[in-house]
Amino acid sequence: MNKHNEIRVDAASKISGIERYTKDLRIKNALVAGTVRSSRAHARITSISFDEKFDWSKVTILSAKEMHNNFVAIIKNDMPYLAENEVNYVGEPILLIAAENETMLIEAKKHIEIKYKELVASTTLKVAVDRNRAEDLFEEILLENGEVDEVFKSADTIVEDIFETGFQEHVYLEPQVVVAIPDGNTIHIKGSMQCPYYVQNAMNELFMGTEVKVDVTQIMTGGAFGGKEDFPSLICGHVALLAKKTGRPIILSYNREEDIQFTTKRHPSKIHAKAAMSSDGKILGLDMDILLDSGAYATLSPVVLARAVLTSFGCYKIPNVRIHGRAVKTNITPSGAFRGFGGPQSLFAIEMLFEKVAETLKIPVWQIKKSNMLSLGDKLPTGQPIDYSYGLPQCVEKVLKSSDYEKKYNELKKYNENESAQTGILKGIGISLAAHGCGFTGVGENRIKAIAEMELLSGGKVLVKTANTEMGQGVDTAYKIIISKKLHLPFNDIIIEEKNTSKVPNSGPTVASRSTMIVGKLLLDNCEQILDALSLNHFEFSLQDFKKAAKEYFKNHDKLVVQKEYKHPNFIKFDENTYKGYGYPVYSWSANVAEIEIELTSYQVEVKKFYTAHDVGKAINKQQSEGQVQGGIVQGIGYAVYEALCIKDGEVQNRGFRDYIIPTIQDIPEMHVDIVEDAYFNGPYGAKALGELPFVGAAPAVASAVSFAIGKTATKIPLTPEVIATLIENNNYEH
Amino acid sequence: MNSMQYYSPNTINEYRKIYSGIADKSILIFSGGTDLMVGRHELSQDAVIIDISGIAELKGIVKKGDKIHIGSCTTLNELLCSHKIQNDIPILIKAIKTMASEQIRNRATIGGNIGNASPAGDTITPLVVLETKIEIFSPESNEVRTIPIKTLFSGPSATTLEKGEIIIKIIIPLRKDEDIFCYFRKIGQRNAMTITKASLSAIAKCSDTKIEWIKLASGSVSPVVKRMSKTEEFIKGKKLTPVVINEAKEIIAKEISPITDIRSTKAFRVLITKNLLKDCLSALIKR
Amino acid sequence: MNIDLTVNGKPVSVEAEPLDRLLDILRDKLGLTGTKEGCGEGECGACTVFMNNKLVNSCLVPAMHLHNSNIVTIDGMRDFDFFKLISKAYEENGAVQCGFCTPGFVMTTINLLRNSSGKSLGDEEIKEAFAGNICRCTGYDKIIKAVRQLLTMNIRVPERFYE
Known part of the structure; x- marks a missing residue:
């Protein structure tokens, strides 16, 4: 077998600046597009006027009135491409402008005036919940198992609190950018995106009943984290419509200010959680009420809520459970997909509930967590047995050892009691256990019916056709490793087809940490199909054998294209009404320990060290797996400590990197990453999900360490200095 | 966009001549541009830009007797790398080290940082405690006037400069007394690339166990950076006991008038300003 | 206004407005797209270039400062050893992950290697040097590892490029 390379196939071109991102494409004769937006959170548009002082013949304006099918096809189809009569959030697109250059665009915008009649707006989640309107409920889920009311009546102790998490912006380094190039009746869309087929489907709906055909190509994407999952469908519609109207190529590129204010965010959450405990620290029942702030439109909220519900019991064995989840409309920029997808919110709640249990019962938190942790063979509240690929116990052992947790736990307790008054520094150590359901929730995968395709080329090379996009996570390299290992081909003989919907089949979106596990497995199956066609034994052949067999094959055949469609193993079933069954085909697991310090002049939480062990089934690329974990941890530290989106009257106040604070290189901890490989039988070489999990466990570990340092359970993130001061000084210092 | 009118004088005299030709127009003085470039689309199209960054007389660091003269267009990195500043004005080095990044410090000028008159301007608090003087050139009178830095500011982003006046020099007196204590600390939102929520600059002189004198300036907690004179007065001549420190904290809290904005709240700014004073005085005791 | 400057060793002449950004001149007028725009306000460092041998954010440099200047971008670095x-x-x-910040990090790395010849730097000093470069993917750890390794290699970076 070859010695397989871990070096990313795109590293060199990115380092030297040769790699072409969307804005680097040189598109001839293109117009630039801009968006005229609502300045109101909820209002009726009463008039739009165009100042006669401006020469409107120089630009093209598009409004909702001219549109054919004015809805962005996502789940509920409730969001228009352009608001027509009513606006539902500050920043909602009302008009589009196409102009020869940026300067003219800015000038034109200054000469448009929109008048409104204000309507009642839900500018906070609380207002929306208090208004209690059925039409504001995008989704409601109830998962029940066992005798919840009974167990709360008879429990020794009931522990409860309200846990809150904030908005989070993705801050992919490359802002949103898409282009549309008209070509007869066809419009070619190119852009920075995760899911070309999501865009394709949205464009099919948009142009349904017209002659317009669309194809979609993903261009190298400078980070996404979920922010380029659902959102690009909206702006691709914008450029496609303008391209159709003007007959010229259109570029729409958001600047950072627009991107921070008006693109989707992580759903804020407010979770009321109650645990019924036995006196010896066993959890007998969990009653949880999950509220997600969906913003003005549903986008992906129903499935985000589904994952929040299915993550809410964490890694614990809980016999009696009631989880009630609601995704609620507010008049704020829509929330959307973001790494973890509802999981980080409810995992924070369950982990901090255990923190509160530990505080209440005066038992060290790691003991409480360990003693309630699932054992192999236990069932989740959905009835799903955890009886394969369960590496969590090993993760816990590893992380307790690498961090020297128990020793430090005792040392730091003594330090805080005896020395912190003198040093002015509180110290803390915290632990979190995290689970991430791999791939789509429930039966999503059977609905998508992902197809991957592989073609044998002359010369014994293979062409790999999937719609799964490279956005920094290393999918192209992972696919090459998977294929190279099976076919014994060097990387150069494995060609990844352009992610263009007219060239590749729909292998599903690049989301839910599914690309390696689901599509990687299909590619492995494709390899076997090719080996069968070439009459090669699946294991015993050399590169020369493969090349020779390929040559032989083409003597008698023109072409060899193999396809494989994904289907879950038969026993993986899920009932969407009762939320019973396999929420996910398998779970990835992590155990995390954070060490923090709080300096009592500034109240800044600094994460000093972070230890983690991740069970990902199999790390296809060790180096890049570690990179995913480290990146996820730092993004999770941002979520836990720094990243506060400030909303006033429904409007995002943050304007850029100066006031949306993400971790810099001087804010990161020393990181220790262990990878555990408890193989998943249906993943390529045993691989399961990786990309999102590192994020999910990070914030609760940090918040647990903060709770240790301040001597009480931290119930909300971000734990900014203002929040910390409020907790320590018993006075309100928050916004 | 019409082409913005723009001039780049090479001498102060040229500046005067250019100014006299356009004195009736709205004028935008441009130096490093690290702030102006961010909001360039909001600048008035009728404004005339005068870029003073090419005026050689406005550059450089010179020691003249018991003073250091800094040209207003000297960049922050030039100051950071200057042995004169490193040796003689360490508090300014401490402050500049916390400012932005090398990329920005290579462009941003000390005159720009002062002239922006932001209460959060990080070079300002050290310059205020150092009792710095600012040399200002008036193109109308063709004269140079010198004012104490603390009288330069009239509000957030507002100065007492008359139209056309430019800051040309920053003159920092060197203290002859040995063993001066100096303190600068800023609290931002993270460790790097951060705008100040609250800061404190101090210089002090102790004898035996008492504080002979102390000069304090708080940043980002008042409309303009100013000396905390009541707090200074209170501390002067006292031995720093816990009771004195606590009392001083209450006095400084009354001297400031912070606001709530996106970066922090009024109450938190009061709290950390008190903490900064305690941190400063504790460091003074340890010495 | 017409501006004469040197970019990656070649004299060029461009027509620009006084407040046009160096970043746009490089990308749109000269086709040098290796330099990226991440934030447009000097905070992220993706647009880092050398101007007269000093590290700057090209999004904050106005055209009117460019006359007779010497600019070196990532696109001009490729051939150096x-x-x-x-x-x-x-x-x-x-x-490297998404790679959008990477050209900026590389420019800062070059500056650090040039300025630190013969010195041994700790992690804190390395981190200080990269304060103006934001990465959202990697968590920075592997970048620091790469830079640490480079600092031990005694690499010669010339004081000036293309002069």
């Missing part, structure tokens, strides 16, 4: 070593270290240490 030191660049090849930097590339190798970044590749082998896994310091």
Whole structure:
């Protein structure tokens, strides 16, 4: 077998600046597009006027009135491409402008005036919940198992609190950018995106009943984290419509200010959680009420809520459970997909509930967590047995050892009691256990019916056709490793087809940490199909054998294209009404320990060290797996400590990197990453999900360490200095 | 966009001549541009830009007797790398080290940082405690006037400069007394690339166990950076006991008038300003 | 206004407005797209270039400051021997993910290597040097590893490029 390379196939071109991102494409004769937006959170548009002082013949304006099918096809189809009569959030697109250059665009915008009649707006989640309107409920889920009311009546102790998490912006380094190039009746869309087929489907709906055909190509994407999952469908519609109207190529590129204010965010959450405990620290029942702030439109909220519900019991064995989840409309920029997808919110709640249990019962938190942790063979509240690929116990052992947790736990307790008054520094150590359901929730995968395709080329090379996009996570390299290992081909003989919907089949979106596990497995199956066609034994052949067999094959055949469609193993079933069954085909697991310090002049939480062990089934690329974990941890530290989106009257106040604070290189901890490989039988070489999990466990570990340092359970993130001061000084210092 | 009118004088005299030709127009003085470039689309199209960054007389660091003269267009990195500043004005080095990044410090000028008159301007608090003087050139009178830095500011982003006046020099007196204590600390939102929520600059002189004198300036907690004179007065001549420190904290809290904005709240700014004073005085005791 | 400057060793002449950004001149007028725009306000460092041998954010440099200046961008670094070593270290240490910030990090790396010849730097000093470069993917750890390795290699970076 070859010695397989871990070096990313795109590293060199990115380092030297040769790699072409969307804005680097040189598109001839293109117009630039801009968006005229609502300045109101909820209002009726009463008039739009165009100042006669401006020469409107120089630009093209598009409004909702001219549109054919004015809805962005996502789940509920409730969001228009352009608001027509009513606006539902500050920043909602009302008009589009196409102009020869940026300067003219800015000038034109200054000469448009929109008048409104204000309507009642839900500018906070609380207002929306208090208004209690059925039409504001995008989704409601109830998962029940066992005798919840009974167990709360008879429990020794009931522990409860309200846990809150904030908005989070993705801050992919490359802002949103898409282009549309008209070509007869066809419009070619190119852009920075995760899911070309999501865009394709949205464009099919948009142009349904017209002659317009669309194809979609993903261009190298400078980070996404979920922010380029659902959102690009909206702006691709914008450029496609303008391209159709003007007959010229259109570029729409958001600047950072627009991107921070008006693109989707992580759903804020407010979770009321109650645990019924036995006196010896066993959890007998969990009653949880999950509220997600969906913003003005549903986008992906129903499935985000589904994952929040299915993550809410964490890694614990809980016999009696009631989880009630609601995704609620507010008049704020829509929330959307973001790494973890509802999981980080409810995992924070369950982990901090255990923190509160530990505080209440005066038992060290790691003991409480360990003693309630699932054992192999236990069932989740959905009835799903955890009886394969369960590496969590090993993760816990590893992380307790690498961090020297128990020793430090005792040392730091003594330090805080005896020395912190003198040093002015509180110290803390915290632990979190995290689970991430791999791939789509429930039966999503059977609905998508992902197809991957592989073609044998002359010369014994293979062409790999999937719609799964490279956005920094290393999918192209992972696919090459998977294929190279099976076919014994060097990387150069494995060609990844352009992610263009007219060239590749729909292998599903690049989301839910599914690309390696689901599509990687299909590619492995494709390899076997090719080996069968070439009459090669699946294991015993050399590169020369493969090349020779390929040559032989083409003597008698023109072409060899193999396809494989994904289907879950038969026993993986899920009932969407009762939320019973396999929420996910398998779970990835992590155990995390954070060490923090709080300096009592500034109240800044600094994460000093972070230890983690991740069970990902199999790390296809060790180096890049570690990179995913480290990146996820730092993004999770941002979520836990720094990243506060400030909303006033429904409007995002943050304007850029100066006031949306993400971790810099001087804010990161020393990181220790262990990878555990408890193989998943249906993943390529045993691989399961990786990309999102590192994020999910990070914030609760940090918040647990903060709770240790301040001597009480931290119930909300971000734990900014203002929040910390409020907790320590018993006075309100928050916004 | 019409082409913005723009001039780049090479001498102060040229500046005067250019100014006299356009004195009736709205004028935008441009130096490093690290702030102006961010909001360039909001600048008035009728404004005339005068870029003073090419005026050689406005550059450089010179020691003249018991003073250091800094040209207003000297960049922050030039100051950071200057042995004169490193040796003689360490508090300014401490402050500049916390400012932005090398990329920005290579462009941003000390005159720009002062002239922006932001209460959060990080070079300002050290310059205020150092009792710095600012040399200002008036193109109308063709004269140079010198004012104490603390009288330069009239509000957030507002100065007492008359139209056309430019800051040309920053003159920092060197203290002859040995063993001066100096303190600068800023609290931002993270460790790097951060705008100040609250800061404190101090210089002090102790004898035996008492504080002979102390000069304090708080940043980002008042409309303009100013000396905390009541707090200074209170501390002067006292031995720093816990009771004195606590009392001083209450006095400084009354001297400031912070606001709530996106970066922090009024109450938190009061709290950390008190903490900064305690941190400063504790460091003074340890010495 | 017409501006004469040197970019990556070549004299060029461009027509621009006084407040046009160096970043746009490089990308749109000269086709040098290796330099990226991440934030447009000098905070992220993706647009980092050398101007008269000093590291600057090209999004904050106005055209009117460019006359007779000497600009070197990532697109002008590729052929230098030191660049090849930097590339190798970044590749082998896994310091790249989405890659959008990477050209900026490389420019800062070049500056650090140039300024630190003969000195041994601790992690704190390395981190200080990269304060103006934001990365959202990697968590920075592998970038630091790559830079640490480069600093031990005694790499010669010339005081000036293309002069």
